[in-house]
Amino acid sequence: MTLVGLEELRAAQQRIAGVAVRTPLLPCPWAADGERRLWLKPESLQPTGAFKIRGAYNRLAALTAEERARGVVAQSSGNHAQAVAYAAGLLGIKAVIVMPDTSPAVKVENTRGFGAEVVLVPPHERDTLPAELVEKHGYVWVPPYDDRHIIAGQGTVGLEIAEDAPDELDTVLVPVSGGGLISGTAAALKLACPGVRIVGVEPELAADAQASLRAGEHLAWPVADTYRTVADGLRTPSVGKLPFRHLQAYVDDIVTVTEDEIRDTVALLARRGRLVAEPSGAVAPAAWFHRASEVGGRVAAAVVSGGNLDPALLSELLAR
Template sequence: MIRTPTRTGIIEAMEKIAAILRPTPLLPVEIDGVQCWAKAEVLQPVGAFKIRGAWHRLSALSDEEKARGVVAVSSGNHAQGVAWAARKLGIAATIVMPRDAPKVKLDATAALGAEIVLYERPGEDRDAVAASLIEQQGGTLVHAFGDPWVIEGQGTAGIEITEQLGREPSRILACCGGGGLAAGLSLACPESAIVPVEPVGWDMVGQAIEAGEIVSVGANPPKTICDALQPTATKPINLAVLKDRSDAGVAVTDDEVRAAQRFAFSKMRLVVEPGGAAALAAALAGKVPLDQNTVIMLTGGNTDAASYAETIAAG
């Protein structure tokens, strides 16, 4: 029987996560005269929300599964979440990461004790690399977004938001790669509109929602500074959750993302990586209506110092 993510699963995940992690702040932020809210997942121990899904997934493994280890694919944030959870639980972790991932993410993942296997992006299929590793050495695949436990774990951010706000948000703007966070939030906050925000040319979740079927990125996709938001397609499990719960979403440009990074730095005193600033970019660019119950996810803050300094200085 194929497991599907549920709100009940999210509540169970919340109990586990609350035992080891403090809630991240829900910060007031004014945009174009409207005071809305920002969920600062950049302040997680690994600098990103991915720690939620990783902990829920790995802590649900049987003793036999834990002994065999885990394999994950990630450009860096899920990698660190899995590595962090694996170290805490005494599980061996192998992470398939793109060779062009930011050095800060590669170094942080290695520092947490995970074994890193590099692949070429574009050129190699990271899921195929992971499948080959599992065939060779065994282990459980911990998919970055297409795993029911991971989706439930990410949804715990929505439970926290509701408790902090005192009500469900009117809408939640979610930085979106494969759709794990957006799917989790949609289950956690059934009364909230969920708005996936993706890089231009990489809006595979938005296109899939609009088409009602999986859409893959083209042969020559545009470059984006949002290294964390480049899955080539969403998964059926994510689309099944989102197709009746989410609008098609919006896409943001690199310049809009950089402007959001500068805004977070100057107005909120937060370091936000490009992919983690996509939702804020959509809000600042006027691509999504805002009100006092709107929540903007700031999903990650793992960025190389040199590129970040260049972005901030350009403002």
């Protein structure tokens, strides 16, 4: 099981050009603290509101004509769902998306709006039903993270950071769920920008990746535990097998943030950064603001991975 290389990352960058937005690296003078400085990578500006379009389009665009004709199935709490639906629409491919019935309504509605068929199931069935649909209908499964094309597509985030970062950048903060984003981003940065530290960030209530990395073995948390966090995009009970290999090779550490820290950062990014970030998208900057001693570094870039936030929740958090 070889790691994703620079050639695959560059190929993905070319494949998604013109579909995924090349998001800017934004300086945040309002977030400076002494010599510490922060930059934000707002993947919330993507056409589907999150970074997932990068991997989804890279995966679907690489399908053969025969595979496209069969249609695709994917499972997701929302952002991968929207990305697969959007990419499938652009490429004329039938898409069926299995989503937990706890998914935010805005993500379900958007997925349907992009033309996909949505199947809502209890959370514990999200990862098992796709295999049944593949067997029954012959669909091609598009996994959310445990796939080379997905990892390479998400890794274009890292290529862009490497191209745009100031010379003094020493740390990059990336949220962790199934591991596709941090795997690709870490690979890109370690191969293109050696010396930069990669720090993953998880909610304390869904810290399976931190536990796995520190134990040196692949661990899983019960679904009932990970679904406690407000960061619905980070509730995956374990990182994928291929992503875990990338974590071991390229990620320097994983830190966790509390639910209050996540909520506070959503509000802070809206008020001071003028950015709408969903809780999952706020965890990386939350580590910068609340876990400075654990994160370390002087100049950091934090990936704001998505902005598909229920308006009612945003209103609640801004009123805190």
